[in-house]
Amino acid sequence: xxxxxxxxxxxxxxxxxxxxxxxxxxxxxxxxxxxxxxxxxxxxxxxxxxxxxxxxxxxxxxxxxxxxxxxxxxxxxxxxxxxxxxxxxxxxxxxxxxxxxxxxxxxxxxxxxxxxxxxxxxxxxxxxxxxxxxxxxxxxxxxxxxxxxxxxxxxxxxxxxxxxxxxxxxxxxxxxxxxxxxxxxxxxxxxxxxxxxxxxxxxxxxxxxxxxxxxxxxxxxxxxxxxxxxxxxxxxxxxxxxxxxxxxxxxxxxxxxxxxxxxxxxxxxxxxxxxxxxxxxxxxxxxxxxxxxxxxxxxxxxxxxxxxxxxxxxxxxxxxxxxxxxxxxx
Amino acid sequence: xxxxxxxxxxxxxxxxxxxxxxxxxxxxxxxxxxxxxxxxxxxxxxxxxxxxxxxxxxxxxxxxxxxxxxxxxxxxxxxxxxxxxxxxxxxxxxxxxxxxxxxxxxxxxxxxxxxxxxxxxxxxxxxxxxxxxxxxxxxxxxxxxxxxxxxxxxxxxxxxxxxxxxxxxxxxxxxxxxxxxxxxxxxxxxxxxxxxxxxxxxxxxxxxxxxxxxxxxxxxxxxxxxxxxxxxxxxxxxxxxxxxxxxxxxxxxxxxxxxxxxxxxxxxxxxxxxxxxxxxxxxxxxxxxxxxxxxxxxxxxxxxxx
Amino acid sequence: xxxxxxxxxxxxxxxxxxxxxxxxxxxxxxxxxxxxxxxxxxxxxxxxxxxxxxxxxxxxxxxxxxxxxxxxxxxxxxxxxxxxxxxxxxxxxxxxxxxxxxxxxxxxxxxxxxxxxxxxxxxxxxxxxxxxxxxxxxxxxxxxxxxxxxxxxxxxxxxxxxxxxxxxxxxxxxxxxxxxxxxxxxxxxxxxxxxxxxxxxxxxxxxxxxxxxxxxxxxxxxxxxxxxxxxxxxxxxxxxxxxxxxxxx
Numbered sequence: 001x002x003x004x005x006x007x008x009x010x011x012x013x014x015x016x017x018x019x020x021x022x023x024x025x026x027x028x029x030x031x032x033x034x035x036x037x038x039x040x041x042x043x044x045x046x047x048x049x050x051x052x053x054x055x056x057x058x059x060x061x062x063x064x065x066x067x068x069x070x071x072x073x074x075x076x077x078x079x080x081x082x083x084x085x086x087x088x089x090x091x092x093x094x095x096x097x098x099x100x101x102x103x104x105x106x107x108x109x110x111x112x113x114x115x116x117x118x119x120x121x122x123x124x125x126x127x128x129x130x131x132x133x134x135x136x137x138x139x140x141x142x143x144x145x146x147x148x149x150x151x152x153x154x155x156x157x158x159x160x161x162x163x164x165x166x167x168x169x170x171x172x173x174x175x176x177x178x179x180x181x182x183x184x185x186x187x188x189x190x191x192x193x194x195x196x197x198x199x200x201x202x203x204x205x206x207x208x209x210x211x212x213x214x215x216x217x218x219x220x221x222x223x224x225x226x227x228x229x230x231x232x233x234x235x236x237x238x239x240x241x242x243x244x245x246x247x248x249x250x251x252x253x254x255x256x257x258x259x260x261x262x263x264x265x266x267x268x269x270x271x272x273x274x275x276x277x278x279x280x281x282x283x284x285x286x287x288x289x290x291x292x293x294x295x296x297x298x299x300x301x302x303x304x305x306x307x308x309x310x311x312x313x314x315x316x317x318x319x320x321x322x323x324x325x326x327x328x329x330x
Numbered sequence: 331x332x333x334x335x336x337x338x339x340x341x342x343x344x345x346x347x348x349x350x351x352x353x354x355x356x357x358x359x360x361x362x363x364x365x366x367x368x369x370x371x372x373x374x375x376x377x378x379x380x381x382x383x384x385x386x387x388x389x390x391x392x393x394x395x396x397x398x399x400x401x402x403x404x405x406x407x408x409x410x411x412x413x414x415x416x417x418x419x420x421x422x423x424x425x426x427x428x429x430x431x432x433x434x435x436x437x438x439x440x441x442x443x444x445x446x447x448x449x450x451x452x453x454x455x456x457x458x459x460x461x462x463x464x465x466x467x468x469x470x471x472x473x474x475x476x477x478x479x480x481x482x483x484x485x486x487x488x489x490x491x492x493x494x495x496x497x498x499x500x501x502x503x504x505x506x507x508x509x510x511x512x513x514x515x516x517x518x519x520x521x522x523x524x525x526x527x528x529x530x531x532x533x534x535x536x537x538x539x540x541x542x543x544x545x546x547x548x549x550x551x552x553x554x555x556x557x558x559x560x561x562x563x564x565x566x567x568x569x570x571x572x573x574x575x576x577x578x579x580x581x582x583x584x585x586x587x588x589x590x591x592x593x594x595x596x597x598x599x600x601x602x603x604x605x606x607x608x609x610x611x612x613x614x615x616x617x618x619x620x621x622x623x624x625x626x627x628x629x630x631x632x633x634x635x636x
Numbered sequence: 637x638x639x640x641x642x643x644x645x646x647x648x649x650x651x652x653x654x655x656x657x658x659x660x661x662x663x664x665x666x667x668x669x670x671x672x673x674x675x676x677x678x679x680x681x682x683x684x685x686x687x688x689x690x691x692x693x694x695x696x697x698x699x700x701x702x703x704x705x706x707x708x709x710x711x712x713x714x715x716x717x718x719x720x721x722x723x724x725x726x727x728x729x730x731x732x733x734x735x736x737x738x739x740x741x742x743x744x745x746x747x748x749x750x751x752x753x754x755x756x757x758x759x760x761x762x763x764x765x766x767x768x769x770x771x772x773x774x775x776x777x778x779x780x781x782x783x784x785x786x787x788x789x790x791x792x793x794x795x796x797x798x799x800x801x802x803x804x805x806x807x808x809x810x811x812x813x814x815x816x817x818x819x820x821x822x823x824x825x826x827x828x829x830x831x832x833x834x835x836x837x838x839x840x841x842x843x844x845x846x847x848x849x850x851x852x853x854x855x856x857x858x859x860x861x862x863x864x865x866x867x868x869x870x871x872x873x874x875x876x877x878x879x880x881x882x883x884x885x
Contacts, residue, residue, distance in 0.1 A: 061424045123621050126628045130367045130423050130567060134559040135624065141556050142617035149610045198754040200742050200761075203731075207739055210728040217688065217726065219714035219743040219801060228749065258556065262431045269428055299443050305435030312429040313417055 008324035012277040016187070019284065023179050035175040036247065041280075041287045042182040043243045048267035048279025049189050050236030055265070056274035057197055058229045059209030063133045064120070064140030065264045068113045068234040070256030071143065072241025075109040077159040077251040084162055100165045102172070102181070105242055113238025114231045121230040125223055137258055144256040158252025165246050172246070182243050186280070189236050194276055196232065205229050237264065266308060272318030281319045334468035339589040340582065341464075345474045347581020348481030352536035353558035354565070354573040355488060356529025362568030363504040363525050364419050369430035370410065371533055371558070372551025373437035378403040378534020379541035379550060380441060383450040392455040396538055403534020404527040411526040416519070434552075442548045449547035452538075477539050484532070485574055492570060501525060557584075560620050566630030575631065580616050587615035640665050640699075641805050641835045642687070647696030649682060649859075656682040657693065658859035664805060669827065669836045671846045674856035675879075680839045681723060683856070684809050687837075688720050689713045701804060714743070719803025719834075723810045725790035729783035733774060733793050736782055737765035740800035765800065772796045772826070788819045795826075805835050812842040820845055847871070855879070 019041060026034030047069050054060040082089050082098025089096040099105060124135040153159045164172045172178050196202050207215045208222045215222050245251040254260065263286070271282030289307070293300035315322060357371050381402030386395030410433060418426045454473045461469035492498035500521055537551065544550070561580050565572025592608030599607065623631065640663040649657035656679040664670045674680055685691040687698055689710040698705045705713055714720075728736050738755060741764045742748055755761055769775045772792045777785060782793060791811060798806055811827075812820045824845045827836065831849075840846050846853065847867055854864040857879045863870060870876055 055424070061427060063427060123624060127624065130361065131563060131624075131628070131630075133367060133423060133427060134563050135620070137556060138560050138563065138617055138620055142614045145613035146610055149606070149613045151606050195752045195754070198756065199752055200748050200750045200755055200758075202751075203735065203739055203742065203755050204748040207728045207731070210730050211726055213690070213710075213722075214726045214728055214797075215739075216710035217714050217720055217722075218740050218797065219711050220739075220748050221709060221711040225748065258552070265428065266431070269424075273424070299439045301435045302439035302443065305432040305439065308432035308435070309414065309429055312425050312432065313414075316425070 006324065008275070008277075008320060011320060011323045012280075015277060015280055015284070019280070020183060023176060027176065032175060035179055037287060037291060039175070039179045039182050039247055040244075041284050042179065042186045043240050043247060044264075044267055044287070045280040045283035046182070046186045046189055046243065047237045047240035047264050048271070048283055049186070049193050050233045050238075050240060051264050052233075052268050052274070052276075052279050053193055053196065053205075053236065054230050054233035055268055056278065057202060057209065058205045058226055058233075060125075060226060060230060060233075061133050062136045062230070062233070063258070063261050063265065064124075064136030064138075065234070065237050066256050066258060066260035067120070067136075067140035067143045068117060068238040069241035069244070069260055069264065070147065070251070070253070071116060072109040072113055072238030073245035073251035073255050074147070074153065074159070074241075075112055075238070076105050076165060076242040076245040077161055078153055079105050079108065080161050080163075080165050081153070081159060100163065102165050102167045102242075102246070105165055106239055109238045109242040110235045113241075114235040116238075117231045117234030118227070121227045121234075125226050125230065137261065140256065140258060140261055144253055144258070147253040147256055154252070156253060158250055158254075161245060161249040161251070164249055178247070182247070185239065185243065189239070190276065190280070193236070197276065201225070201228070270308070270311060270318055272320035275318070275320045278318055278320055285319055334464060334466035335589075337464055337466055338468055338470055339585055341470060341474065341478070343582035343585030344578060345478050345481075345581070346585055347578035348478050348485075349536050349540055350554070350557055350561055350581055351481060351485060351574050351577035352532045353554055354561040354577050355485075355570060356532045357558050358562045358565070358568055358570060358573045359501070359525055360529050361562070363501055364522055366415065366418060367423055367426050367430070368415070369427060369555065370433035370437065371529070372555030373434050374403050374407055374530040374533040375537035375551035375554055376441065376546075376548065377406050377437065377537070378531075379452075379537035379546040380445060380450070381534065382538035382541055383452050383546045386452055387450070392453065392542070395452070396535070399534045399538035400531045403537070404531035406534075407530020408523055408527040411523050415526060416522070419522070438548050445548070447548065449545035450541075451545055452542040454542050473542065477543075480539070484535075488532075488570060497524070557616070560616055562630075564620055564623050564630055566632040569630070569632040572630055572632035579619070583619055584612075584616050587612035591615070641701060642837065643699045644683075644687070645697045645699075647683070647686065647698065648694045649679075649686060649691065650694055655859045657686065657696075660696070660856070660859070660861050662854050662861055662864060664835050664837050666835055667832055668851040669831055669838055669849050671838045671840060671850035671853045672856055673840065673843075673846055673853060678856040679859040680856055681809060682859075684720070684807055684837075684839060687713075687807060688718060714801060717801070717804030718807065719798035719801045719805070720807035721791070721794045721798055721809060721811055723813065725787075725794050727782045727790055727793055727797070730781065732779050732781055733769065733785065733789075733796075734762070734765055734778040736793055737768050737796050737800050738762065740797040741765050741768070744801050768796045768800045771799065773822075787814055788816070791815065791819075791823070803834055805837065806830075808836060808838050808840075810839055810841060812840055812845055824848060 019038060023035040023038040026032065051062065051065045054062050079098045080100045083100040089098055120136065120139045124132055124139065127135060148156050164178065166172055167181055170177045170181065172181065204215060204220050204225045208225050212222045241255060244255065267279050267282035267286055269282065270285050271278030271280065289304060290300060293303055311318065353371065353375060357368060360366050360368050378399035382395035382399035385398035386392050414429060414433065418429055458473040458476050461471050462475065464470050492501055504521060557580060561576040562573055564579065565576030588609065591612040592605045595604035595608045642664040644663065645661050647657050647660040660683060672680055682691065686693045689705065689708060700716060700718060703716065708716070728739065738761045741761050745760065745764065766775060766778060769778050772795050774789060774792045774796060777789055782790065785793060811823060815823060820842055827849055830836065838849065850867055852864060852866055853870040855862050855870060855876050862879060863873050863876050
């Protein structure tokens with residue numbers, strides 16, 4: 001008999017509750033800094049949830065997801081800068097104004113990142129394996145260098161968002177309110193990614209990872225399935241980027257850098273590849289690690305490297321793998 | 331347009347390409363023979379530069395520094411191959427990417443710990459200082475010319491090594507059929523260590539040579555690593571010939587793009603705008619080149635493996 | 637001749653100096669089991685790969701239901717009704733047997749671009765898949781992860797996936813390989829029962845099975861079809877005996 005709830009589901013529920021409870025406890029303890037730490041966890045987890053669709057479900061080792069994370073951030077930054085300066089984004093042939101409303105910024109970020117992923121994916125997915133890794137990396141670098149050398153939006157120095165973008169009926173400058181917005185978006189995307197995983201599309205996507213020839217011989221074109229998944233994945237990571245820019249009220253080329261791509265990948269791996277909540281666990285672990293170790297030594301990245309190396313070499317299931325055992329499929 | 335300036339930029343492009351080749355050769359060999367994608371190759375480049383800078387400062391001799399960079403990077407390569415990389419050959423590319431990403435974090439942060447964040451500077455040895463006259467009347471630094479010559483010499487040496495020696499025969503056998511060379515009785519573990527150390531030495535050497543042109547600092551290997559990836563993707567993974575041609579192509583396109591594109595846009599734009607558009611496009615030029623080549627030949631120009 | 641489901645004409649494929657497929661012409665007619673036999677390395681699998689689209693021929697045509705297959709991808713050919721099994725079973729190892737078959741059902745029954753409805757609540761998919769599993773005799777193993785199935789069961793699962801596509805032609809690449817005498821016998825009678833439902837191009841080494849099942853046999857040697865004919869013709873063909881059957885016993 002199957003138990004009512006698997007260990008993995010219990011772990012997931014505890015994780016979500018802990019993430020929700022952390023900022024409340026922090027406020028009680030008069031440590032508002034922890035609220036922004038929890039917000040970071042939620043946003044970075046969201047970026048990982050996006051990557052997990054391509055990497056975990058579809059087996060596409062994208063080493064360029066920072067491109068989407070950063071571009072999402074720049075969408076937020078650029079739109080709000082134009083709104084702040086009362087300058088239209090373009091004035092010909094039609095006038096498009098900037099905006100400081102998250103509810104406008106998010107869809108724009110989703111669409112821009114989806115289109116970008118469509119372009120990158122349709123070239124990169126013609127290849128596979130190590131070529132795919134390098135090409136996604138190279139495209140992300142291309143955008144990174146473009147952002148550095150394009151002076152209109154700050155170039156190397158990045159772009160500040162002077163007032164955090166707004167959300168109807170919420171004071172987004174209140175850290176707790178902003179946390180709740182990010183948390184809610186994370187939950188929505190987690191549910192979405194669960195639905196996608198369990199859907200017909202998700203079945204085809206997972207078979208594209210397990211056995212591409214089988215999928216094709218069944219009459220489903222792997223390229224299209226992968227491309228659609230890559231686009232969905234990029235859009236979610238882009239949304240996370242937009243939120244991240246609002247959290248920091250700043251966006252810079254570093255959010256497009258390959259270190260960022262590597263970190264998003266690390267969230268997914270530390271938590272457990274292909275696990276629905278892997279990115280949440282991974283991002284939480286990463287931030288806790290960064291915070292505590294960073295408090296002890298400024299060279300915390302060295303230890304992060306050692307931990308990551310050990311996880312890859314000896315604990316491939318990640319954190320959730322350790323807690324819940326091997327993944328069940330059915 | 332000034333012909334002398336054009337020649338100078340072209341030479342700069344070739345020089346850049348030759349250095350890229352030293353990086354790309356190691357990457358492509360390691361991939362071709364062991365099937366491993368090694369992100370930490372840029373760290374070996376950095377390690378070579380730091381070895382050179384440290385030894386050159388201590389002894390006052392750039393040449394000793396150069397030898398130290400070769401030896402140090404080769405030793406570092408052999409150590410990480412034995413300690414870590416060896417466990418990754420049978421793993422999928424994801425594990426390889428993550429483990430070597432972890433190595434980058436370890437090496438970068440470790441180097442920062444030891445040497446601090448400030449860049450070190452290397453002096454160009456006296457014989458190689460100064461400039462030679464180019465046809466057309468301009469001057470070109472001797473050191474850069476030396477880099478081109480040394481780089482091409484190494485490329486030629488590598489070609490001889492792979493096509494004419496026993497080691498090269500084993501490497502080629504390893505590229506086509508791993509089981510066969512095991513059957514031939516070649517100790518495959520040692521072969522892998524040697525190939526990895528060879529690639530590391532080349533990277534370290536490149537780091538030292540470039541270190542004297544720019545500066546020696548943490549993270550210096552990463553931009554070069556990514557360009558080297560572009561090179562081997564263009565050239566075809568596993569192909570030394572592809573790496574050479576891809577390197578020169580990328581070096582020249584990148585350098586000439588940065589030089590020519592702003593001038594090109596000045597033909598029909600105000601200078602300041604032309605400069606920003608031109609340099610933004612130039613920074614993307616090689617990636618656009620890569621996308622074009624891949625759209626036509628997804629396996630690169632000289633795919634070693636079907 | 638009008639009834640040819642699959643017609644291959646003048647097909648060539650060369651790997652370096654090796655002619656893997658040398659001017660091959662053959663057809664599979666409606667309602668028949670056409671067996672393709674030949675020694676190892678004769679180019680049987682290369683031929684199947686070209687029919688299913690995993691390899692492109694250098695020249696020649698392959699027509700399926702009157703349609704030229706050349707411009708079609710593997711997936712498009714499968715959508716046209718070309719079902720196949722592989723020499724080494726090809727399945728989704730992490731999925732249960734049921735979910736493997738459900739994938740095939742979903743491929744013919746509507747779209748794979750549905751994102752929100754969980755497949756495990758999709759009765760139509762589940763029922764259709766269970767029916768096919770029942771047909772191949774694998775229904776009691778439906779919930780076992782495919783990687784944990786035995787060799788014979790994987791063969792059955794693959795057959796179920798091929799059948800779930802409601803194919804108009806089945807390409808079977810050595811389905812008896814590694815099945816053992818008992819398994820082979822069962823599979824033979826299974827294929828025998830399938831005969832009039834779907835035409836089959838059968839590549840097989842098991843001569844007993846081939847002779848009992850095939851309506852016609854083609855013999856492939858060094859990429860070349862040296863003979864095509866009914867079972868008795870092939871049995872008595874001197875050239876075939878020399879080139880192939882001679883080395884059997």
